Amino acid sequence: MSRYHHLWLRDNCPQLADPVTGHRIVDTATIPADCRPSAVDVVDADALRVTWGGDAHVSTYPGEWLAAHDYSNGARATRRQPVLWDASAADTIPRAAYPDVAADPAGRRAFLAGFARYGLGLLSDVPCVPGTVLEVGGLFGEVRTTSWGKVFDVRSTADANSLAYTNLPLVAHTDEAYRDPVPTVQLQHVLRADAAGGASTLVDGFRLAADLRRDDAEAFGLLSTTVLRFWFADAATELVCDAPVIDRYADGEVRAIRFSNHSAAPFLLPFDYMEPFYAAYRAFGAMREQACYQLQLAMGPGDLYMVDNRRVLHGRTGFSAAGSRHLQSCYIERDELTSRLAVLSRQLGAADQATDS
Amino acid sequence: MSRYHHLWLRDNCPQLADPVTGHRIVDTATIPADCRPSAVDVVDADALRVTWGGDAHVSTYPGEWLAAHDYSNGARATRRQPVLWDASAADTIPRAAYPDVAADPAGRRAFLAGFARYGLGLLSDVPCVPGTVLEVGGLFGEVRTTSWGKVFDVRSTADANSLAYTNLPLVAHTDEAYRDPVPTVQLQHVLRADAAGGASTLVDGFRLAADLRRDDAEAFGLLSTTVLRFWFADAATELVCDAPVIDRYADGEVRAIRFSNHSAAPFLLPFDYMEPFYAAYRAFGAMREQACYQLQLAMGPGDLYMVDNRRVLHGRTGFSAAGSRHLQSCYIERDELTSRLAVLSRQLGAADQATDS
Numbered sequence: 001m002s003r004y005h006h007l008w009l010r011d012n013c014p015q016l017a018d019p020v021t022g023h024r025i026v027d028t029a030t031i032p033a034d035c036r037p038s039a040v041d042v043v044d045a046d047a048l049r050v051t052w053g054g055d056a057h058v059s060t061y062p063g064e065w066l067a068a069h070d071y072s073n074g075a076r077a078t079r080r081q082p083v084l085w086d087a088s089a090a091d092t093i094p095r096a097a098y099p100d101v102a103a104d105p106a107g108r109r110a111f112l113a114g115f116a117r118y119g120l121g122l123l124s125d126v127p128c129v130p131g132t133v134l135e136v137g138g139l140f141g142e143v144r145t146t147s148w149g150k151v152f153d154v155r156s157t158a159d160a161n162s163l164a165y166t167n168l169p170l171v172a173h174t175d176e177a178y179r180d181p182v183p184t185v186q187l188q189h190v191l192r193a194d195a196a197g198g199a200s201t202l203v204d205g206f207r208l209a210a211d212l213r214r215d216d217a218e219a220f221g222l223l224s225t226t227v228l229r230f231w232f233a234d235a236a237t238e239l240v241c242d243a244p245v246i247d248r249y250a251d252g253e254v255r256a257i258r259f260s261n262h263s264a265a266p267f268l269l270p271f272d273y274m275e276p277f278y279a280a281y282r283a284f285g286a287m288r289e290q291a292c293y294q295l296q297l298a299m300g301p302g303d304l305y306m307v308d309n310r311r312v313l314h315g316r317t318g319f320s321a322a323g324s325r326h327l328q329s330c331y332i333e334r335d336e337l338t339s340r341l342a343v344l345s346r347q348l349g350a351a352d353q354a355t356d357s
Numbered sequence: 358m359s360r361y362h363h364l365w366l367r368d369n370c371p372q373l374a375d376p377v378t379g380h381r382i383v384d385t386a387t388i389p390a391d392c393r394p395s396a397v398d399v400v401d402a403d404a405l406r407v408t409w410g411g412d413a414h415v416s417t418y419p420g421e422w423l424a425a426h427d428y429s430n431g432a433r434a435t436r437r438q439p440v441l442w443d444a445s446a447a448d449t450i451p452r453a454a455y456p457d458v459a460a461d462p463a464g465r466r467a468f469l470a471g472f473a474r475y476g477l478g479l480l481s482d483v484p485c486v487p488g489t490v491l492e493v494g495g496l497f498g499e500v501r502t503t504s505w506g507k508v509f510d511v512r513s514t515a516d517a518n519s520l521a522y523t524n525l526p527l528v529a530h531t532d533e534a535y536r537d538p539v540p541t542v543q544l545q546h547v548l549r550a551d552a553a554g555g556a557s558t559l560v561d562g563f564r565l566a567a568d569l570r571r572d573d574a575e576a577f578g579l580l581s582t583t584v585l586r587f588w589f590a591d592a593a594t595e596l597v598c599d600a601p602v603i604d605r606y607a608d609g610e611v612r613a614i615r616f617s618n619h620s621a622a623p624f625l626l627p628f629d630y631m632e633p634f635y636a637a638y639r640a641f642g643a644m645r646e647q648a649c650y651q652l653q654l655a656m657g658p659g660d661l662y663m664v665d666n667r668r669v670l671h672g673r674t675g676f677s678a679a680g681s682r683h684l685q686s687c688y689i690e691r692d693e694l695t696s697r698l699a700v701l702s703r704q705l706g707a708a709d710q711a712t713d714s
Binding site for chain 1: 360362364365368369375378379380381382384385386388390426428429432433434436499500501502503504519520528535536537538539541581582583584585586589590591593594595596597598599601604605606607608618619620621622623624625626627628631632635638639640641642643645646690691692693695696699700703
């Protein structure tokens with residue numbers, strides 16, 4: 001038996017939805033609280049027809065739609081579940097050759113579906129032409145412009161305004177933690193890599209959070225309830241964002257990871273809170289540098305990785321000052337990527353969609 | 358008396374910060390847990406000099422810096438407090454003539470400082486030339502490109518894919534609730550408004566949340582802990598975002614409002630939860646349409662409003678089908694706007710900054 005509230009049925013009446021968008025056209029707040037059917041019958045084999053008292057409006061709900069929205073028996077809006085990964089995932093993470101992804105919608109859909117699950121994807125054979133990262137970004141979404149521009153170059157420079165522009169190792173972090181909203185997807189394209197060293201390190205922040213939650217619930221709790229400040233300032237810019245390391249949905253599920261040790265401002269917490277918080281923060285920080293969690297990839301010219309910047313931490317091992325190394329990066333936003341994946345899945349049909357879940 | 362933990366001091370050693378960025382260069386997770394000073398003295402009148410046991414590293418903390426970060430006596434990262442407003446705020450909300458804001462950094466700073474407090478700003482005398490909204494957006498931040506492009510036109514059309522493109526009244530809502538991340542700042546520029554009616558309605562969502570919290574804590578709680586789904590789909594797009602109506606920081610403060618009745622998917626909640634949730638949702642929805650909360654502005658050609666889309670709901674009264682009406686909109690992101698405000702404040706000096714808080 002399925003049960004539906006009168007108000008819920010009236011609120012979701014298919015005949016009161018905009019015919020083009022399917023969006024609600026009646027303001028939910030204005031529906032009389034005492035709306036009641038004057039008659040209810042089954043029509044067309046399995047549709048429910050409700051005639052409403054008061055205005056005599058008639059609503060007809062297809063049986064299939066009612067079944068899909070049977071909240072009395074547990075129907076819930078489901079979020080795509082991530083596949084958690086660690087250092088052993090080198091062979092299972094999504095990989096593709098860029099020409100295939102660019103030319104073939106099915107290849108593109110498979111790559112994006114993998115990205116949605118892993119928060120990570122690797123492309124090879126990306127032409128080593130400066131600016132190509134924008135073309136790749138534009139294939140999956142809209143490139144975000146920030147004060148750094150649309151594309152930014154990563155190579156070592158003398159007066160680096162970021163550790164990224166030195167040849168030092170970079171511990172794993174999420175990018176631009178001081179931005180609000182934080183860029184949601186980062187692409188990094190290797191144009192040149194003569195210098196010895198400089199492997200990319202990638203860590204699944206959701207995996208760290210899940211393991212911490214299992215092993216040390218108190219530390220997990222502290223990292224998700226403490227708001228830190230992240231900051232960046234130079235002559236032209238002053239960026240600040242307040243956010244927790246582990247951001248959770250209101251229902252408890254992990255929504256985002258923000259971990260950028262270099263850009264975290266001095267913690268300003270109640271005195272007695274400082275010691276346990278540092279313990280939790282350092283535990284998370286130590287986990288991200290453990291070999292068992294770190295995927296290390298020797299990226300060569302033409303390789304490109306794309307990461308979910310609210311989930312996956314990235315860094316690099318140090319590299320030799322001799323030889324040259326040149327990467328280009330850009331950001332795109334997650335909503336467009338997910339939209340393009342959904343539209344591709346719709347176009348390619350249901351049979352193919354099975355691999356998507 | 359001020360107290361600091363040894364670990365905190367070592368972690369925030371000024372001599373271990375990058376000289377260009379001021380960012381931390383030592384990974385916090387690698388600091389030995391038992392780090393202890395071997396000597397502590399006061400130097401240069403008020404600086405604290407710590408010589409560390411173990412590596413004999415010397416850290417010197419200016420007294421002023423220590424005082425500003427005195428967490429044992431309550432120093433906390435403070436967020437700018439919003440000024441809550443309602444229908445009576447017509448005379449106090451930030452207003453400026455666009456030419457002044459464009460030409461004069463002090464005028465621009467004052468306008469942006471007001472926007473940061475109110476989540477709303479009005480500009481007059483914006484040239485009625487299509488595309489000018491992008492110029493205004495570019496003055497305050499970087500324009501976001503979405504699947505709708507950079508700029509979108511609002512006028513009534515026959516096959517509208519959104520209620521916005523009809524001449525019907527639009528109840529107040531936040532824009533693009535189905536995007537993740539949601540656009541953070543919206544600009545809307547009136548190019549032409551011959552049609553009778555069509556006043557803009559603006560509502561401070563933070564004010565609604567504060568009043569609801571005061572008057573009905575249970576309803577406030579339900580709206581901040583229940584994750585709804587927002588959606589939009591057409592031939593080229595399929596956008597979905599899961600988020601609560603009232604999004605709170607981990608420390609409880611309201612962070613964002615997302616209220617878009619038309620794009621909310623049917624609620625799928627546990628059966629016994631549905632009735633109290635609907636009551637809370639409808640209470641919030643009814644508040645946003647109350648005259649006491651709604652600022653109504655008759656916008657004419659050359660007027661432009663800018664709203665914090667994570668705070669302020671906007672809508673419009675209906676307008677006549679006769680006569681023509683043409684608006685252009687774009688989105689920019691909040692981080693760039695806040696950054697430009699901070700840099701302007703820095704450049705214009707501290708005296709002027711007092712009006713900023």
